[in-house]
Amino acid sequence: MKQIAHLLLLLAICVGCTPEQAFEEKLIIEEKVDQLGSLAREPMLAEHPNGDLYVTGYKNTTESPQLWKSTDSGKTWTTVDVGSKDQGADGNSDVDLVIDEEGNIYFLTMRYTTVPADTTGFDWSSMKGEHIAVGISQDEGSSWEWTYLSQNDYDDRPWIEIASDGSAHVIWNDGKGVHYVSSNDLGKTWSQRRAISSKGGSSHLAAGPNGKIAVRVSPSSASGFVFDEGLDLLILSMDYGSTWNEVELPGERDWSSVFGQGTPRWVEPIEWDEKGNLYYLWSEGKQLNLSVSYNDGKDWKTFPLTHSQKLIYYPYLNVANGEISCTWISGNGNELTHHAGIAIIQGEQAYLSELEPLTLTDIKMRRGGDDLGDGGEYFPIMQLSNGDYGMVTTIQNYSDNRLGFTWWKLSKTK
Numbered sequence: 001m002k003q004i005a006h007l008l009l010l011l012a013i014c015v016g017c018t019p020e021q022a023f024e025e026k027l028i029i030e031e032k033v034d035q036l037g038s039l040a041r042e043p044m045l046a047e048h049p050n051g052d053l054y055v056t057g058y059k060n061t062t063e064s065p066q067l068w069k070s071t072d073s074g075k076t077w078t079t080v081d082v083g084s085k086d087q088g089a090d091g092n093s094d095v096d097l098v099i100d101e102e103g104n105i106y107f108l109t110m111r112y113t114t115v116p117a118d119t120t121g122f123d124w125s126s127m128k129g130e131h132i133a134v135g136i137s138q139d140e141g142s143s144w145e146w147t148y149l150s151q152n153d154y155d156d157r158p159w160i161e162i163a164s165d166g167s168a169h170v171i172w173n174d175g176k177g178v179h180y181v182s183s184n185d186l187g188k189t190w191s192q193r194r195a196i197s198s199k200g201g202s203s204h205l206a207a208g209p210n211g212k213i214a215v216r217v218s219p220s221s222a223s224g225f226v227f228d229e230g231l232d233l234l235i236l237s238m239d240y241g242s243t244w245n246e247v248e249l250p251g252e253r254d255w256s257s258v259f260g261q262g263t264p265r266w267v268e269p270i271e272w273d274e275k276g277n278l279y280y281l282w283s284e285g286k287q288l289n290l291s292v293s294y295n296d297g298k299d300w301k302t303f304p305l306t307h308s309q310k311l312i313y314y315p316y317l318n319v320a321n322g323e324i325s326c327t328w329i330s331g332n333g334n335e336l337t338h339h340a341g342i343a344i345i346q347g348e349q350a351y352l353s354e355l356e357p358l359t360l361t362d363i364k365m366r367r368g369g370d371d372l373g374d375g376g377e378y379f380p381i382m383q384l385s386n387g388d389y390g391m392v393t394t395i396q397n398y399s400d401n402r403l404g405f406t407w408w409k410l411s412k413t414k
Helices: 002-014
Strands: 026-036 041-047 053-058 067-070 095-099 105-112 129-137 145-150 156-162 168-173 178-183 191-197 201-207 213-218 233-237 245-247 270-272 278-284 287-293 301-307 312-320 323-330 337-346 349-354 381-383 389-397 402-413
Touching (some): 026 337, 026 349, 026 389, 041 095, 041 381, 041 389, 053 095, 053 105, 053 389, 105 156, 105 168, 129 156, 129 168, 145 168, 156 201, 191 213, 201 270, 287 312, 301 349, 323 381, 337 389, 337 402
Antiparallel strands (some): 026 402, 041 053, 053 067, 095 105, 105 129, 129 145, 156 168, 168 178, 168 201, 178 191, 201 213, 213 233, 233 245, 270 278, 278 287, 287 301, 312 323, 323 337, 337 349, 381 389, 389 402
16 A cells, blocks of 8 residues: 555656645644653654554663553553562663564663652762563563673663674663664564774664664763763664775764763664665754665765754654654743654655644653653654554653553545
């Protein structure tokens, strides 16, 4: 069905309408479902081969990581029991979630210092990452096997991807470089691999066809406690992580070691498509840019996707079936808005079908108050197997005791 839609689109171009007219589509909300009960910051979304949906997001005060499942396309959600802390299901911070072609679920989490209920006299500077753990389920979430991958001070921002041969690859950082492990046996054993970089943060990870893997290395690491001035890298492997080479990034970025100054940056999303083309989404001030490389980072073609009157930051990226799904945030305070769009590259142009900007009054500041907040360093979007798009945003409204996440089903229309 998706291929037919694309053919009809190309036919419309051929019979007289301009590319701009043919791509004058809007992204609209088909369904919005609020799942309340427990805060789910910086959520992640994955779809099982059977169509079931899984969402995770973190809450600092939990013992075990959180996971929800929907068997009815997101209309209702149930909590998945991933095990207890004593069983290794030990995490309360950054999460990632992938499901391989066979339906095996990989759930990655980290633990961060828990904020006490009474913060009187609490030393906020003592907070730090404490470990990285991964759980694997081979039975749609009914049972789990958990493994600690690292238990070092300042462990931070883990990512997991499944390579084209089915192997699993994990990166994270701790202020002493970007570390890397892999598994060829569904997580039963993990091999320590050479560090991706001796400095910097694990900003993002992507796996493509034919053994291609990409790692985005940023200057900030160890939850922001370490900043390596001038570090801004993209590192690629063409052989399942055996060897790595740096490639030059397109564009320019401002990085600041001081929280609240400059453009907020943490996750710098990268993605491969099914043909092995590499995509990179980033913001420069009030401009959101998309770049694609058709030759493994040797050259880049850059497309300005959209421009705002307000600062753009925290982008996210997914590529499937020739379509680029993306999200981003613009503005600050009560002028903050969340955005989503679907882009298609046609010739020398990229055309963006954009959702009307969202003012999400259920996302307030992280530690309370009535000002609008961003809800985390990204919010995920992906094309679903039925051709629609799924998106997840956090619900963080302490004043009204509304905590959880929102599931959005989106589609394109003229």
